[in-house]
Amino acid sequence: MFKSLKNRLRFHQKRIWVDASANVSKKAVLDTHTYGNGSIRIGANSRIFEFAVLSCCGGAIQIGENSTVNPFCVLYGHGGLQIGNGVRIAAQTVMIPANHKFVSTDRPIYQQGLTKKGIVIEDDVWIGAGCKILDGVTIGKGSVIGAGSVVTKSVAPYSVMVGVPAKPLYNRKDRCETTAGSEDTICDSHGSNTSI
Numbered sequence: 001m002f003k004s005l006k007n008r009l010r011f012h013q014k015r016i017w018v019d020a021s022a023n024v025s026k027k028a029v030l031d032t033h034t035y036g037n038g039s040i041r042i043g044a045n046s047r048i049f050e051f052a053v054l055s056c057c058g059g060a061i062q063i064g065e066n067s068t069v070n071p072f073c074v075l076y077g078h079g080g081l082q083i084g085n086g087v088r089i090a091a092q093t094v095m096i097p098a099n100h101k102f103v104s105t106d107r108p109i110y111q112q113g114l115t116k117k118g119i120v121i122e123d124d125v126w127i128g129a130g131c132k133i134l135d136g137v138t139i140g141k142g143s144v145i146g147a148g149s150v151v152t153k154s155v156a157p158y159s160v161m162v163g164v165p166a167k168p169l170y171n172r173k174d175r176c177e178t179t180a181g182s183e184d185t186i187c188d189s190h191g192s193n194t195s196i
């Protein structure tokens with residue numbers, strides 16, 4: 001996924017690698033140092049909009065090619081956050097690849113450490129506005145997550161999920177239609193990043 005990054009960097013500083021063709025708003029926050037050293041990689045033609053926050057918390061955040069992270073998203077990296085190609089993450093979505101441990105009632109929760117499994121968002125996923133994606137979750141290729149959903153478990157490829165907690169509405173493979181020539185098509189035929 002990141003082969004192309006080797007020779008085509010927009011910038012490389014503080015463990016941040018951004019492809020030359022990617023667009024990161026100056027008003028976005030890319031934090032690789034708070035709570036430990038993390039890293040951020042952003043692939044070709046991806047776009048991070050203003051007021052999005054990518055905060056590694058000691059982990060690695062990887063975003064593939066042709067993906068967008070819209071305003072006011074907060075993406076943490078603790079146990080690792082891997083986002084594939086052609087992913088759309090709508091405004092105010094939060095991804096948290098960690099949980100506080102809270103088994104003991106004798107100590108404050110903040111002193112009990114964290115569990116960290118990591119989150120994977122596969123290619124061609126659309127995550128609606130205001131979703132929460134919790135630790136340990138893999139969202140399978142081609143899935144759609146309805147606005148406001150809380151995803152607590154892994155999602156099979158091509159699922160349409162909605163609700164709190166998110167439950168499957170149907171599988172896109174069961175309702176497959178071609179969109180070739182559709183007026184609704186937003187991306188151009190080269191798949192460039194013209195849609196949020």
Ligand SMILES: CC(C)(COP(=O)(O)OP(=O)(O)OC[C@H]1O[C@@H](n2cnc3c(N)ncnc32)[C@H](O)[C@@H]1OP(=O)(O)O)[C@@H](O)C(=O)NCCC(=O)NCCS
Pocket residue numbers: 090091127128129130144145146147148149160161162163169196
């Ligand atoms: C999920 C979504 C894509 C619709 O998919 P769809 O297949 O067209 O689904 P429908 O609209 O036919 O709804 C099917 C059922 O799911 C429910 N539903 C749809 N979206 C829902 C959501 N986000 N949360 C909870 N329930 C939802 C509908 O109320 C309906 O329930 P019913 O059968 O009891 O009436 C859409 O509702 C959505 O959430 N879009 C995200 C929009 C967004 O955030 N855009 C950001 C900018 S790109």
